[in-house]
Amino acid sequence: MNKSKKASKSQKSVVNLVQALYVKGTIKEIKEKIAIIKEVLTDSCWRTLELGKLEHVRVELRDLIKHLKDDANGQTFNVDIEDFIEYVGETESLFSVKTYKQRVIDYLIENSWNPVIQKIRNLEPITRADTVELEKVLWNELGTREEYNKFTFNTLAGGNVAAFIRSIVGLDKQAAEKRFSQFLSDNQLNSQQQEYLKTIINYVNENGDITTDVLINESPFDSYDWQEVFGDNVAFISKYVNTLHSVIVAR
Template sequence: MESWITIKHLETIEISDIREHIAPLIRPKKEDELARRFDYLVYSIDLGLLQSKSIQSPVNIVVQTAEKLSAKYSIPQVEKKKEIIEKVQTNEFWDKVTIIELDTVREALRGLLQYLDRQVRPIYYTNFTDSITDGTPGEPLYGGNDLKNYRKKVEFYLKEHSDKLSVYKLKNNKKLTETDLRELERILWTELGSKEDYIKEYGETPIGRLVRKIVGVDRAAVNEAFSCFMSEERLNINQMRFVNLIVDYIVANGNIEDNKVLMGEPFKSVGSITTLFKDDMSTAKQIMEIVNQIKRNSEEIA
């Protein structure tokens, strides 16, 4: 009872003294402001994913932050998180990102922002009213001008519109029609930029091949192309591993642009095609014909 009375007494009579003389001695934990802002940034992406809203703007900031951190690998703490920093800068990561993966990124990078160079920016005062034009209620907003350059515009558009017929066909190993090609030219040469922009970034790369390189190929479509080898017991273990590596590469990169790729890793570890198929070169030729046909499907008109 005495203890209770003492506590009650302190709460009612001396609380002002405690606040004035004792409380200042206990300093609140000082949270890194940059880390807190990064938390908020990632949480805004989480919310956008959950509500199916556009996350373009905060994603761009995270990517730009990762790009800046990649120049700081000389700092051990930053170098330790290199894998995550590099992964965040890829389209593949954002194409299938989850809330859990985002929180891993948040925890990994929030403490590294202190190593970035601080920029002193001039203050500009504006007085204008924001407005949204051509917006459709319930649909994410796509602001092409928010992207830094033509290449990022193209990559973002194609990733976000993989269900568009022409893009869908290329992703599923189907040839384009003349109409499909004209539509892609309109988008890439008029809507997102100019033909000069395209040539500056991609040279003379055919549009179909470029789209395929960015969006890749659906695994089911590639497996179907190689189904004659998957369904028949005509390959040994190493030969099957080699074909599976080809499938993986095409799924990720769209095509095998140069057969010299097959001489490097990860193919090299399994063995060269001439060594693996030295007793059955006709099968090797069939495999390469399928590889070339998949490539032609991204360039030829149906």
Template sequence: HPRTQIFSTLLAALRERVAALPDQLAAEPEEAKRFDVMLLGTQLSLLRAEPFEKQRARIVKVASALEDLGTRIPAVAAQMDLIVQMQTDEWWVDVTYPMLEDVRRRLRPLAHLIEAKRRVVLYSDFADTLGEVTEIELVGAGPGGGSSEFAEFGARVLQFLTEGLAADIVAKVRSGAPLNAADMNELQRTLVAANVGDQDSFAAASAKLGSFGLFIRSLVGLDRAAAKRAFAEFLDDKRYNQNQIRFVNLVIDELCKEGRLPAGRVYAEPYVGLAPHGPEQIFTADQADRFFEVLATLNLADTGLAS
């Protein structure tokens, strides 16, 4: 019957074009939803002109975890260019809402591929717990300065640096390139001239961190791309296993956040979770020597002692 045919045609069109009810949709992986929440929160902060450094750090860690999977998984390999690019500082300089939305749409199907233990760290927001209160003495900004004054001084220096002034030298600090005396003197003169601090304040900060360059690096961190270039040989999944690569990526994470990593740190948490007896347990003697050589080069880059 003609009417029956028309009704069947209309019903088929409705089924094709009209969205299903929420309870009729296929269940999505929990990891994809968590990734959505993280990206949408970042987009909201961007639109509100609010800082989103914390979200950015998490997104970069997700990208790093996906890169660690290598190109053996076709879905990851297809997005590898984006995964690598978004871990660089340059990608984030003029990041836009559409760029973040592109990341959300392209990487959300991959979120479930990250191993479960690492996902907990990437997506969880752990509350701080208070232990026993212990007073410690920190070098302050000037005579008699306490830890709060030192923190305020560091915040003033960081604000000055993030405004783009002395950008060339700051980029050199973040890149891990060796600084010479002229670089450090020029930056310190610029900061003093701008009334960010006086000579005594910078001398105290330099003594506390080991050098003026390391003080600046502790504020601005190390560029992730630079750290990955330095440790590139250890990130080759054809030469190193996943446990070794995860260990090196933990080192890179801390270098990017703190700016340096004393060699003794790799014998403590979180590193002992992967190598209870240190790098020597998971690397050969030659590999361990090379690992510490690369680490020393990055640590010494801002002291004026690097070769």
């Protein structure tokens, strides 16, 4: 493999790794490094790449990789940034047309405080006007409806643009847990209940949406003993899942 191709492959690996960290940005350790994570995901970072900067990225992010070990898609990350440093002088040839996903992620990073995106992260109901705004961005400004459909084909998010956005930015963990606690009479979760709830939240973070059918028919939910773990509160699981789904269905 020639140098420019090897460098391009290494760059893609680094970007994929950092994107995976970004979508887990609610984790405290990752949140503390979010500034450098966002920087690495911008074009300008790679256009002005220097050895010192790349080494700084490696040192800053190396201890965060442990948070990717339980990635729901079964991905593994084994990136040798030092190998990439050898080819840093040839980065000029690395930039090609960005993929649709890369354009979307760039937009979400640069517009992370957009009110609609914040609604999606914080489990606040969205309106039809919010959906129209997202459709305009995703289908016109960042690409085409065809690109969107191709990227979301056979996914749970499908035609729901808010679910698609949520599959990238994820839920705010505290908001998700607070919403569930509102259903409980004692507002307290034991360790097993917390683990079950974490699985639901992780599923939504990866897929953008969830329904009661998923709880019945898909692993690992179909093997859970909901009644034993939640007792008299078991009915609230369905209510909670319906809430997670309904807040991204425009009214």
